[in-house]
Amino acid sequence: MNATLDLLRTRRSVPPPLLDEPGPSAAELETILAAASRVPDHGKLAPWRFLVIAGDARARIGEILAATWAADNPEAGPERLEQERRRLSHAPVAVAVVSRAGPHAKIPEWEQVLSAGAATMNLVVAANALGFSTAWLTEWYTYDRRVLDALGLAPEERMAGFVHIGRAREIPSDRPRPALSDIVTYL
Template identity: 60%
Template structure:
């Protein structure tokens, strides 16, 4: 149990600029996805799915993001467009976690969405357990209908987040955490 507690106590979210190769092997990626799919899921709906961005796919996705950004910002200079183009290219692996939450007779959409958020959390923890670092981000592109469509989402699907996974390029400092007295009340 100590190893599990140490894992939970030492997880950090590095900046994507500090993630480098190597990333997980195909077998490790499958293990991470299998772990992420073990989240609480009221009704066994699996109201989420995963989109893998690695290799050249990261650049193709970046082109779609850059195109939407340029359409909204026609006066943006090339350096600014390049930043948008690189959104999914810093880490060797990015996993898009997609919510398929929808109306259901018994299971509220909110519970379905939270199940997908739990999948993001387990992806981050699984990466850490395998010796990698991971960061869960959204960004404007997660909410943009044009980008969602270009990245293969249907009209009723939404990105819960993009989990960027790789090897740390440098050690990370821990950020201050909230004091329990500030976040805990008793009823």
């Protein structure tokens, strides 16, 4: 089997609390993002963009998450607020993939959304190919407009997810995968 197929067949997510330093270097991150941008893109719209969250930005955005959570959950104790504060601080790097899909005369919005999903998956695969582990997550803050506004998303932009990147402290056991006979129909 070739290395690409082996990676695709064995890749699995690692929860961010199990992701440690070192994260990707600047050159490795550029390689990952370049690969992420090489996806089907009908009309060459680039209906996605990337927000790299590393270093102090992780704590700064964590404060936004904690404040937003506290505003909606005034009963939240210090432990819960600390959990929200640390959401993006476990892994050395998180990359937020922003979907810029919108109305277009020739390109259906659905195709643009799919392109953002493909960019996110390419990001995951590229990071794994360089020896990193990843987790693609969509938590509550992925859909909270106040958080999206604080991250600089335009009103029509949405978040495809956050890809956490680091070195796995441990690899969790694999989850059951669907049998091909249950998900494949030959016509």
